Amino acid sequence: MAGESRVYLVGAGPGDPDLITVKALRVLRAADAVVYDRLVSDEILSEIPAHAVRVYVGKEGGTHSLPQSEISQLLVTLARQGKTVVRLKGGDPYIFGRGGEEALVLAEASVPFEVVPGITAASGVLAGLGVPLTHRGLANGVRFVTGQCGKNVPLDLNWASLADPDTTLVVYMGLAKLPEISANLIAAGMPADQPAMAVSKGTLEDETVVLGTIESLPARVREVHLAPPVLILIGRVVSLRETLGRDPAPRT
Numbered sequence: 001m002a003g004e005s006r007v008y009l010v011g012a013g014p015g016d017p018d019l020i021t022v023k024a025l026r027v028l029r030a031a032d033a034v035v036y037d038r039l040v041s042d043e044i045l046s047e048i049p050a051h052a053v054r055v056y057v058g059k060e061g062g063t064h065s066l067p068q069s070e071i072s073q074l075l076v077t078l079a080r081q082g083k084t085v086v087r088l089k090g091g092d093p094y095i096f097g098r099g100g101e102e103a104l105v106l107a108e109a110s111v112p113f114e115v116v117p118g119i120t121a122a123s124g125v126l127a128g129l130g131v132p133l134t135h136r137g138l139a140n141g142v143r144f145v146t147g148q149c150g151k152n153v154p155l156d157l158n159w160a161s162l163a164d165p166d167t168t169l170v171v172y173m174g175l176a177k178l179p180e181i182s183a184n185l186i187a188a189g190m191p192a193d194q195p196a197m198a199v200s201k202g203t204l205e206d207e208t209v210v211l212g213t214i215e216s217l218p219a220r221v222r223e224v225h226l227a228p229p230v231l232i233l234i235g236r237v238v239s240l241r242e243t244l245g246r247d248p249a250p251r252t
């Protein structure tokens with residue numbers, strides 16, 4: 001019955017199952033229905049109660065197994081059946097997670113909802129590697145951008161503002177467009193030797209790190225054939241990894 005149920009838009013963190021919040025785990029264990037994405041680990045999924053309905057809506061072969069509009073509608077339908085619904089997403093629901101779009105549909109349908117924030121890939125993955133996002137003298141700010149757009153469409157980003165060497169730049173979903181990102185940043189004035197790194201499957205056991213500069217990173221990443229998900233970081237803070245980082249040793 002509408003009004004008695006609630007949808008929780010929950011962030012599951014960057015991958016390591018220990019990096020989910022206490023609140024996220026609590027609502028997950030009380031769920032009647034869980035609608036989840038590809039980037040949620042099996043350990044976290046094992047916390048779903050046996051009686052709960054599970055619906056996988058992640059990507060299959062590059063396209064969503066369910067279009068976004070249908071995912072949002074599914075949340076409304078499940079909530080109207082009187083269920084406590086958890087919409088479980090990788091990282092944080094409001095950072096490149098389409099959580100805002102789902103929240104708008106729920107608000108429009110007058111379905112009560114709550115957002116349970118998660119540790120986004122940028123902070124979870126990089127903290128684990130000994131790379132602070134900001135650091136006095138190295139980076140006075142940080143920007144998160146998406147490197148995703150249509151296959152044959154150029155990325156529509158404000159390169160002049162992103163080329164600031166005093167700001168850390170984190171690119172989500174940027175693997176396919178890395179050569180374009182590198183060329184555009186250098187053309188917009190970023191020093192070609194600005195440190196950069198790519199991290200595949202951060203916080204997980206098979207995490208891989210590739211280090212370089214904004215100029216060299218695309219070729220290094222190509223050599224290694226990184227598996228998604230991959231996060232790209234550009235900024236002087238990368239240099240702190242040498243002293244603050246842990247194993248595994250980076251590929252250089």
Ligand SMILES: C[S@@+](CC[C@H](N)C(=O)[O-])C[C@H]1O[C@@H](n2cnc3c(N)ncnc32)[C@H](O)[C@@H]1O
Nearest residue numbers: 015091092097120121172173201202229230231
């Ligand atoms: C659709 S976005 C979801 C982001 C998520 N909502 C968050 O806050 O982290 C997926 C992108 O996040 C990044 N990502 C998420 N988890 C990651 C991980 N464990 N290692 C590296 N990158 C990750 C990758 O850039 C991936 O392409």
